[in-house]
Amino acid sequence: MNFLASDWILTCDENFAIIKDGVIVFDETIIDINTKENIEKKYPECEIVYQGENSVIMPGLINAHLHLEFSANKTTLSYGNFVKWLFSVIQNREELIEKATKELMDNELNKLLSNGTTTIGAISSYGFDLNSCSETKLNVVYFTEILGSKPEMIDTLLQDFREKFLLAKKHKSANFIPAIAIHSPYSTHPFLIREALRIAREENAPVSAHFMESPAENDWLNYSNGEFAMFFKDMLNQQKSLQTPSEFLMSFKNTNKLSFTHCVEANKDELSKIKELGATIIHCPNSNRLLNNKTLNLEYMDSIPLAIGTDGLSSNYTLDLFEELKSAFFIHKQFQTEELANKLILSATNGGAIALGLENKGSLKIAKDSDLIVFNLPDSVEIENLTTSIILHKTKVNKTFIRGNNELN
Ligand SMILES: [Zn+2]
Known part of the structure; x- marks a missing residue:
């Protein structure tokens, strides 16, 4: 003792x-x-x-949202605009993924541990981070991610997701919890969302999704217009958004341990739906700033629980959550210093535990x-x-x- x-x-x-x-x-x-x-x-x-x-x-600390598979980025990706950044991710993805060796990801996890983080919510797009995440001493809520919107690819994508989730489940332990991530409403077909959430409910697995991160996402989901229109037409021959923000949110009904990351473009109605769903919002201030997205309006959030994350090194310079707290502290000027400091520390501990469904932590x-x-x-x-x-x-x-x-x- x-x-x-x-x-x-x-x-x-x-x-x-x-x-x-x-x-x-x-x-x-x-x-x-x-x-x-x-x-x-x-x-x-x-x-x-x-x-x-x-x-x-x-x-x-609980870093509720990060992507280890993009840990190799330092100066490769373009910042300043979400769509420009996304194109640079697509262009450099293979090279970055290849550079993100197990050794590199292990090293990032060890840095997290020495910087005072004890739990992470890791979004895994490919499963290449599985060994690092299952071997680390950190607690990991491991989100196998699903995405894709091409109707002819849906069955293959679902099968691939099931296999990856099954593999993650084999590593389940006291400090490794398999979970499910829906990439976003603009990138994931409603059928895939429905199927992945059905599995999440059956398994009582934590669920997370990116939501309302950029003006491009807002314009596309609401009006099938804006900076994403060209992107979807050229890349996927898609003219219209597959769902509205409300339809997307409503598909999460009866899902426990739920979180949405970013939400900087979410309007009052969407925020009240998030509240109704009992979800947490995960705030990634450095990422939002680097991609020139809005700042999350903390006063606008009513009583929705707040967690904080660094996102991946694809849109940050560090995974150290204390650094993220420092940035957030200087960004949200509308609060008194101590009031904000308390709020941020609570979001990096208790809030993270709520977001990831970890009752015994935070x-x-x-x-x-x-x-x-x-x-x-x-x-x-x-x-x-x-x-x-x-x-x-x-x-x-x-x-x-x-x-x-x-x-x-
Ligand atoms: Zn993210």
Whole structure:
């Protein structure tokens, strides 16, 4: 049993409770969490290990949305416009995928671990990341992705998806959870969506989809018009969108553990449908900025749960979620600093757990998994500046526990 004491413990529970001079008692799961004074009274014989001046213990971060298979991109892809970027992805896909060796993906996963992430939602387009994701010490919710809209290809695509999902299922374990991703409403045929979601319901698998990322997507889905029109005509000989945004969203009825990534172009009606579905929105601010998409309006989201992700290195320079929090902190200027810092840290922990359907993770509470990180701030801090200071000044993570094991040893 571990007794770790720190100056601050962020529980990241629904009340965002913060304990000053706290102790967390844990083995694989959390046994107790309270002030040092109370723990010493309750366990008089215990050996408490203090984590040093200005120490912080908080849940390990949950990067709810990334694509490891695009980890080889650094300077190859074109930014600044979604459609231009998409063309550059199509043009360079083979070369990038080939460069994304297991070694390269393992290296990214190890970096995630040392940067304080304990869980990821990994979108897998090809299954080339399966070995890296099933071998890592991180918790992985592994989303086998389905896409394609050509009617004559549908049966083959569905068969291919089934095989990939089946293979992922063979690796199912305490820290590897097979899940299903629908690429997007513009790229995936309604038949494939229906079939994939039927499997998700049968398996009670987490589900995720990209939704309303760019103006091009909005114009195409609503008016079969805009920057995508040429793309669909030339590439797929398709003149009309296969579904409206509402039709797409309604196909997710009765789907649990559901999340939609981006949603920056979603209107009030679509947001209220997302809320009705009980889904989470996953925010990827760096990716949105690099592709010149809108900024997610956090004030517009009503009470839809919020998670945060880095997206892939195809549209980011890092998979480090603390870096993403820093960007988000400077982007969303309409909030007070501490209010925003709290909101973002909650979205990177508790929000991520909700998005990925991980009931035992995301907050430090009795009986939850002991997925936690330990680091020290450079100087003392008042409680009202604590979360802002974490976002600005957290540097090295000293310990990363996953189910009670320090994986940085
Ligand atoms: Zn993505």
